[in-house]
Each structure stands twice: as structure tokens, then as C-alpha cells.
Amino acid sequence: MIDPVVQALIDALRGLPGVGPKSAQRMAYHLLQHDRGAAVRLSQSLLQAVDEIGHCERCHTFSRDRVCATCLDPARDPRLLCVVETPADQGALERSGSFRGLYFVLAGAVSPLDGIGVRDIGVGPLLTRASDGVVEEVVLATNFTADGEVTAHILTEQLRQRGLKVTRLARGVPVGSELEYVDLGTIAHALMDRR
Amino acid sequence: MIDPVVQALIDALRGLPGVGPKSAQRMAYHLLQHDRGAAVRLSQSLLQAVDEIGHCERCHTFSRDRVCATCLDPARDPRLLCVVETPADQGALERSGSFRGLYFVLAGAVSPLDGIGVRDIGVGPLLTRASDGVVEEVVLATNFTADGEVTAHILTEQLRQRGLKVTRLARGVPVGSELEYVDLGTIAHALMDRR
Numbered sequence: 469m470i471d472p473v474v475q476a477l478i479d480a481l482r483g484l485p486g487v488g489p490k491s492a493q494r495m496a497y498h499l500l501q502h503d504r505g506a507a508v509r510l511s512q513s514l515l516q517a518v519d520e521i522g523h524c525e526r527c528h529t530f531s532r533d534r535v536c537a538t539c540l541d542p543a544r545d546p547r548l549l550c551v552v553e554t555p556a557d558q559g560a561l562e563r564s565g566s567f568r569g570l571y572f573v574l575a576g577a578v579s580p581l582d583g584i585g586v587r588d589i590g591v592g593p594l595l596t597r598a599s600d601g602v603v604e605e606v607v608l609a610t611n612f613t614a615d616g617e618v619t620a621h622i623l624t625e626q627l628r629q630r631g632l633k634v635t636r637l638a639r640g641v642p643v644g645s646e647l648e649y650v651d652l653g654t655i656a657h658a659l660m661d662r663r
Numbered sequence: 664m665i666d667p668v669v670q671a672l673i674d675a676l677r678g679l680p681g682v683g684p685k686s687a688q689r690m691a692y693h694l695l696q697h698d699r700g701a702a703v704r705l706s707q708s709l710l711q712a713v714d715e716i717g718h719c720e721r722c723h724t725f726s727r728d729r730v731c732a733t734c735l736d737p738a739r740d741p742r743l744l745c746v747v748e749t750p751a752d753q754g755a756l757e758r759s760g761s762f763r764g765l766y767f768v769l770a771g772a773v774s775p776l777d778g779i780g781v782r783d784i785g786v787g788p789l790l791t792r793a794s795d796g797v798v799e800e801v802v803l804a805t806n807f808t809a810d811g812e813v814t815a816h817i818l819t820e821q822l823r824q825r826g827l828k829v830t831r832l833a834r835g836v837p838v839g840s841e842l843e844y845v846d847l848g849t850i851a852h853a854l855m856d857r858r
């Protein structure tokens with residue numbers, strides 16, 4: 469008995485990650501009942517983003533311009549290239565304020581179990597980008613998950629073959645955490661990598 | 664360093680209920696990176712729903728027509744009127760297949776703490792609708808929450824003053840549940856209302 473137009477909206481909301489059938493219905497009803505302005509704004513923002521946002525041709529992050537502002541920033545050190553899985557990870561590194569090199573954003577991590585290989589995440593363009601004769605060190609900042617570690621492992625081999633220095637973000641105990649509550653794998657790594 | 668167009672999309676996604684800043688960013692990045700088709704579909708569904716979906720003038724549920732199919736259904740018993748807080752609640756009752764009367768959908772429940780009173784939820788139109796001379800019994804199916812119970816209490820008084828029979832959905836132990844895991848308030852009500 470749900471109107472097909474409302475049902476189509478519910479189905480479309482399920483296209484958002486993490487939104488199941490119950491939340492999609494709740495979202496649709498909320499928008500139609502209480503906040504049609506928000507629905508119109510969301511509709512317009514989606515279209516505008518799809519129309520205007522592409523990928524920087526140097527680092528592949530989201531960008532309205534062919535080359536993004538970060539890649540064009542003359543204050544950044546072009547000898548350092550940091551590889552991340554997503555623009556969100558790039559954002560986290562930027563917010564730390566501790567990296568002054570350039571970035572390369574993969575399309576995620578390889579995932580052998582899901583059939584996602586090096587070609588799917590853009591390793592080819594990374595190798596081209598890193599072999600520009602200016603990059604000296606590639607900092608691997610893929611996630612410390614199984615898939616992220618496999619990705620880092622593959623990239624390390626391929627980048628070293630091209631004569632590049634390859635480093636990885638340090639593993640260890642998070643700042644502010646109490647040892648008692650840190651998982652054992654992290655403690656083991658922090659011991660191994662002690663300095 | 665997030666592009667303003669992407670940021671506008673993130674902000675618009677936060678207009679969805681239950682979506683915080685982190686999920687909004689994850690949703691925006693997912694759509695732009697992996698599923699632009701879903702973004703376009705969602706944009707179109709939102710506009711179409713806002714354009715075409717209004718409220719049935721008899722029962723106030725979502726409807727593309729002035730009067731919805733349920734209100735026009737001659738097989739339904741017009742002497743029975745069931746009052747719910749939302750179209751979603753109406754959907755739950757319909758799926759139970761046990762109600763053959765008509766509905767009236769409030770705009771939520773009164774909430775004294777949030778300053779939401781009887782006028783905000785459409786009690787006036789309900790009283791008019793219930794006083795059409797055909798309705799004999801009003802079944803209150805507001806939620807069994809504090810706000811829903813207050814709403815049911817207010818409606819009971821006002822509807823009885825108009826000479827209508829007012830009933831409330833039965834409280835009790837949910838079908839399929841083990842007593843051990845049922846909350847004590849529910850057990851107390853199930854004992855009081857034993858039959």
C-alpha cells in the first residue's frame with residue numbers, strides 16, 4: 469500500500485552505504501512529512517556534485533579542476549608522495565598537519581576475497597605518477613586492515629623495483645590510550661617497532 | 664581542503680535523520696567514487712516525491728491523489744477509524760491484515776518536553792473527521808511510548824466528549840517472546856489486562 473513514488477524514494481535511499489530498508493523508510497517519511505526543504509537541497513547537491521566533481525588527473529582525489537589545489541601548491545615537497553585508499557584518508561592525514569608532500573589516492577584497497585585486484589584500484593597510474601623522476605620516497609598510508617596491508621605489501625614490491633624508497637606509517641599504541649585497553653596485536657607491533 | 668561542492672553534499676546528507684558528520688562524508692565519498700548512478704537516481708526520486716506526494720485530505724497519509732486508495736476502498740468499514748502517529752505505523756497495521764476500517768494519520772505525537780502540542784499534530788482535523796456521523800469507534804494506535812500514551816490520553820477525552828466509542832490497542836506480551844526476557848512493565852500490563 470506504499471505509493472510507488474514513495475517506494476522509489478525508499479529504494480533510492482537504500483543506495484546509500486549503511487542504509488537498510490527500515491532506515492530508508494524512516495528517512496523518506498521524515499523528509500516528506502517534516503523537511504521537504506532538506507529533500508530539495510539534497511536532490512540539488514547530489515546533481516551538482518555528480519556534474520561538477522571529477523578526479524584530479526595527478527593524484528585522483530575529488531576535484532572540480534583538472535589538477536587539484538594540493539597538487540598545484542608550490543609549498544609542497546614533490547619528492548614525497550603519500551599513497552592513501554580514499555579521499556577521506558587523505559583528509560585525516562591533512563588534518564594532522566604533519567605531511568607536506570603530495571598525495572596519490574587509490575580507489576580503495578585490493579581485496580582478494582572480493583575479487584578486487586591491483587588494476588581495479590589504480591596501481592598502474594600510481595606507478596606512472598611515482599616514476600616522474602621527481603618523487604624520491606613513497607609513504608604508504610593504506611589502512612592497517614588485512615586488505616590495506618596486502619595492498620601496501622604489493623605496492624612496496626612494485627615501487628622498490630622502480631628504485632623508489634618506500635616507507636609505511638608506523639604501527640603502535642595510539643596517543644592517549646591506556647595499554648590495558650590496547651589490542652594485543654598493536655602491543656606486539658609497538659614492541660617490535662620500539663625506538 | 665574538502666571541495667565546497669562536496670562539502671555541500673555532505674551537509675545536505677546530514678539532513679537525513681540518523682546521519683552524523685562521519686556517515687554523511689562516507690556516503691558522499693561512496694556515491695562520488697563508486698556509484699554516481701545511485702546519486703542521480705536518488706536526486707530524481709527526491710524531486711519526484713516532493714513534487715508529486717501530498718497528503719490525503721481525508722486521512723492525511725501520503726498520497727498522490729486528493730483522496731487515497733484506502734479511504735476510497737468501499738470494502739472497508741467506515742464506522743471504524745484507527746488513529747496512528749505516522750504512515751509507517753499505518754503500514755505496520757496494514758501488514759498485520761487484521762484491520763478493515765479506515766485510518767487517520769496524525770503528524771506524530773504530542774511531546775510536552777519538545778513543545779509539540781495537539782495543534783501541531785493535527786488533532787483538530789481528526790476531531791472533524793471522526794465527527795462525520797458515520798464513525799462509531801475510534802481505535803487509538805499511537806505508540807506505547809510516553810508521548811504516544813499522553814497523546815492517546817488526550818484523544819480519548821476529546822473523542823469521548825463527542826460521544827464516540829474510543830478503544831486502545833491491547834498492551835501485553837509480544838507473540839513469540841519468552842517471559843524471562845520481557846520487560847517488567849509489559850508483564851505488569853499483561854497481568855492487569857489478562858482475559
Ligand SMILES: [Zn+2]
Nearest residue numbers: 524527536539
Ligand atoms: Zn591532485
Ligand SMILES: [Zn+2]
Nearest residue numbers: 719722731734
Ligand atoms: Zn486517505
